[in-house]
Amino acid sequence: MPYMKRSLLLTRNTPERVELDTTIGPWPYPQRIEYYDDFYYINRETFRFKIVNNSQLFNCDILLNAISRYNDLIFNNFTLRNNLRLKELHSLEIYVKGGCEQWPRLDMDESYTLDLLQKNLLSSRSVWGALRGLETFSQLIDKNFIINKTYIEDFPRFAHRGLLVDTARHYMPMSILLRNLDAMAYNKLNVFHWHIVDDNSFPFVSKLFPQLSDKGAYNKHTHVYTPENVKTILEYARLRGIRVIVEFDTPGHTLAWGKGIKDLVLDCSSVSKQYSGLSLKGSGVLQVTKESTYDFLKKFFGEIAETFPDEYIHIGGDEVASECWTNNGQENLYQLYMKRFANIIKELRKKYIVWQEVFEEDLYMHPETIVQVWKSWTQPEEVTRMITERGFRVISSASWYLDMISYKKDWIDYYKYDPHTFYGNQTQKNLVIGGEACVWSEYIDETNFLSRTWPRASAVAERLWSSKHVADSEKASPRFDRFRCLMKERGIPAHPINGPGFCEHFVLPISDKWFSEKQQHNGVVFVYASKATLTSFLVVCGLLMILLLLVLRPTIKQLVRK
Structure with missing residues (x-):
């Protein structure tokens, strides 16, 4: 049912109880979604996206680029240890029935099914559906890399x-x-x-x-x-x-x-x-x-x-x-x-x-x-x-x-x-x-x-x-707040929409001159700002400050003695 709240996690094997964010849910909301009170843990060191049962897609640039992109989006933080002894989700299999289409169009098929109950499978008729399913999957994952066992059937209302x-x-x-x-x-x-x-x-x-x-x-x-x-x-x-x-x-x-x-x-x-x-x-x-x-x-x-x-x-x-x-x-x-x-x-x-x-x-x-x-x-x-x-x-x-x-x-x-x-x-x-x-x-x-x-x-x-x-905008509101924060985490300066509140991540102005990464695909170079680049810059600044203090240490000592 829409807007189903996640319950507290209480397993037979551990006394720990973890309260998950009740506002978690994909945006936009799927046509059909079922949550189950059982959970997986995802480890970035072992988790893999796997293309299955369609050799045409092994070299599909659209799908391969999406897998790389969502792998970065999902694992943009350090991996936490699985202290809850949850069952680990080692992979998500991706099955696309059709071939590797090249250009999106008005009548493209964007439907998909995401089964995280037993199969751990994202299936779609086209690569476009797989893209939409990957976005949904990325939004289901908690900040602690915990995900509900979930079943989703989804498609757009309008083309x-x-x-x-x-x-x-x-x-x-x-x-x-x-x-x-x-x-x-x-x-x-x-x-x-x-x-x-x-x-x-x-x-x-x-x-x-x-x-x-x-x-x-x-x-x-x-x-x-x-x-x-x-x-x-x-x-x-x-x-x-x-x-x-x-x-x-x-x-x-x-x-x-x-x-x-x-x-x-x-x-x-x-x-x-x-x-x-x-x-x-x-x-x-x-x-x-x-x-x-x-x-x-x-x-x-x-x-x-x-x-x-x-x-x-x-x-x-x-x-x-x-x-x-x-x-x-x-x-x-x-x-x-x-x-x-x-x-x-x-x-x-x-x-x-x-x-x-x-x-x-x-x-x-x-x-x-x-x-x-x-x-x-x-x-x-x-x-x-x-x-x-x-x-x-x-x-x-x-x-x-x-x-x-x-x-x-x-x-x-x-x-x-x-x-x-x-x-x-x-x-x-x-x-x-x-x-x-x-x-x-x-x-x-x-x-x-x-x-x-x-x-x-x-x-x-x-x-x-x-x-x-x-x-129902009232029911959507807490989910919308969380999605806004997710966009901020992904580098989009999404402004507040529900009055006072906060997100854990800040989006600071980033100059393309100093903070940029280049990604080349099919001869096209994409330039975009990234958190990794910003982090590297801050680390370098910190090291330079330490070096400067070491150089100036004798001078500082003399000043203190005077």
Whole structure:
């Protein structure tokens, strides 16, 4: 049953009694979980993950990388002695029925079964399910390396569980984006919606059109994402079962594009209203009546289609200052553009996602188009009903704008919102493929992005993964507190969400210049901060202090005598 409390441990062979943390439980909560009042002890010196019964996976980079990663996460402290004389868990066998898939996708199978009763087996149909099962297994282990005998059957409620990150209004360094991908994996989120450019800046470095970032980025040397950076993000996400869906918002929000390409964009700043630093309409629109615009789009998005392997591209379509166009008696220019551009995307063998304005304006959409609902003030439930009534799929975001903060337990509001809270039949409900938490960066940069996002995005993660019946925020609260502390232990500066309290671990600011480790995989170098590096640095500092005192000892003695 959900939220079952762990009882006190009392064995026949020992008089010791150990009270385990009653808040321990996976986040997000599994579909089915059974705890038993019997326990294993795990010893890092003897414990092993073992891939069994599928030789295709012996060289599977996704699974091997995950095993190495979780081995480090689980055993990041010194191993304690087993003074309780518990039975030792020597291994967890991993059986994956399918092969080593290369790229995560919308219809990937993330289900898994974790049997720690007799088999000590993690089984799944795909490598993606194995990744989710490993995360759950890592969360079940107590800080003393004790784990319940547990049986779990689990799968996500929604296929699309995303996080939008805006890197245009404020640039986000690579180290922040990589650490955020780690946090997403801990929460079983599987879509990184990369809102990579906007009116304010164009940090994406195009091979075909380098002038876009040369002229459009805040700084063409330091505030850009090079092809190597993009490759790193894609690979880092792939190994964690996370899709990268890039968004190049058009025809609006394109002012920065025009700095690098002549006659591509109209400056509509005069009709773009501002409220407290937020744009209510994009400041630039593409010149949709020029044939040169479509020639550019074919070439540029051809490069994007080759760079980003996911079958979907987000093409935006929101907040278009259409009054900036001169119609000259032509048909609806917004409609003209969307029809031509949609066909360009289709010719590139990609599918696309749009913001809800494209639907509201009754613009052209291919049947497989996905609509992202985001306007919290325009009855999003009714909009969702109308979209699904016409047979289009929906991503829900209206209630999950994490950049809009308040001084309260706002995670409860995120936790209680359900994407299915609209009037519709089961066919319509099934067209809601999931949701995304959104972090827009008008007032967010590398100094506060991670703490603003986490663990508030975790509330969304559980809503999108767990059963609709797991919705009691009061019961979830102590488990949520513990999960926040676990994220801090793993290096994510997750901020307090329930008022006063504490975690045993601190997350201190870490400079990439001094505290970094490099891990190379498939030719991609990952740079990330680690506790091991910090510990080594502190040890070196301590040794230097001792050496300094030895050197200065005679001088100190003379001063004391005087």
